[in-house]
Amino acid sequence: MTHAIVRTWTAPRGGALSTFYLRLVGALALIGIVVVLVLPQFADLVPYVVLAIWFNGPQSPVVPAGFEPVLLLYGQFYSPWVIAALGTAGNVVAEAINYELFALAAQQKALRRLHDSRVVVWLKRMFGKAPFVAVAVCAAAFPFWIARVLVVLARYPIGWHLTATAVGRFPRFWVLAALGATIGIPAKWLAALVGVSLLATAIILIVRSMRSLTTSKA
Numbered sequence: 001m002t003h004a005i006v007r008t009w010t011a012p013r014g015g016a017l018s019t020f021y022l023r024l025v026g027a028l029a030l031i032g033i034v035v036v037l038v039l040p041q042f043a044d045l046v047p048y049v050v051l052a053i054w055f056n057g058p059q060s061p062v063v064p065a066g067f068e069p070v071l072l073l074y075g076q077f078y079s080p081w082v083i084a085a086l087g088t089a090g091n092v093v094a095e096a097i098n099y100e101l102f103a104l105a106a107q108q109k110a111l112r113r114l115h116d117s118r119v120v121v122w123l124k125r126m127f128g129k130a131p132f133v134a135v136a137v138c139a140a141a142f143p144f145w146i147a148r149v150l151v152v153l154a155r156y157p158i159g160w161h162l163t164a165t166a167v168g169r170f171p172r173f174w175v176l177a178a179l180g181a182t183i184g185i186p187a188k189w190l191a192a193l194v195g196v197s198l199l200a201t202a203i204i205l206i207v208r209s210m211r212s213l214t215t216s217k218a
Contacts, residue, residue, distance in 0.1 A: 045086060048074050052090025055197070058101050060094075061145055062204045066197040071173055073190035075180025084174035088166050091173075095148075095165050102152040124154045131156050132164045139168025 048070065055067035067087075074083050127134050127150045135156075138147035151161045180190075 045074075045078070045082075048083070049086050049090045051194070052087045053094045054201075056091045056094040056098075058098055059201055059204075060098075063197045063201050066194075066201065068176060069190045069193040069197065071176040072180035072183075072185060073187060073194060075177030076187055076190075078177075080174045080177035080181065083177035084170050087173040087177075088170045091169050092162050092166055095162055096158065098148055099151065099158050099161060102148050124150065127154050127156075132160060135161055135164035136168035139165045140172045141168075 051070050052067065055063065055070065060066070071083060071087065131151070131154065135147045135151060138144050147161075147165075150156070151158075
């Protein structure tokens with residue numbers, strides 16, 4: 001029985017990247033189950049980590065401020081240190097996925113032409129002077145899609161990118177979680193806002209998928 005489980009877990013699932021993500025999702029699910037069973041008082045943090053991954057994943061540009069209400073909401077019930085740490089961990093997982101998808105998108109013919117454009121060359125040159133600082137600053141205070149594009153165009157190593165992301169995200173998430181505990185926005189309002197953000201993201205993704213199917217059939 002144990003041997004069968006190990007063999008199933010270690011068997012490749014498509015490409016190396018697909019295998020890694022599937023194992024990662026499985027590991028996170030197992031950790032979530034253990035947390036709920038062993039520490040039921042922290043069961044609410046499992047969906048929080050899922051939301052951290054979802055709102056910072058590839059669809060994050062659809063609802064750019066979707067994760068902020070989540071931070072404000074959970075900041076009312078847990079220490080900002082806990083919320084910042086778990087949120088940063090979820091964000092780093094999502095950012096690993098974003099990095100690979102942006103890298104794949106950059107190989108498309110339409111986007112490869114941008115590599116040699118004057119503006120992109122200038123941006124890559126500026127980014128190359130202090131890439132770690134640039135990513136950390138974008139993660140803390142600016143629209144993060146800028147950093148996502150530049151790290152791919154400049155072929156910045158994913159390890160350093162994820163580290164810089166964590167350095168910038170942790171203080172940002174801590175501040176927002178701490179604000180949630182002090183400014184007194186009703187939890188039901190924040191929960192409703194999170195629900196609306198999730199619904200909006202789902203609707204937009206469904207509409208885009210339907211348009212893609214229609215275009216491919218045409």
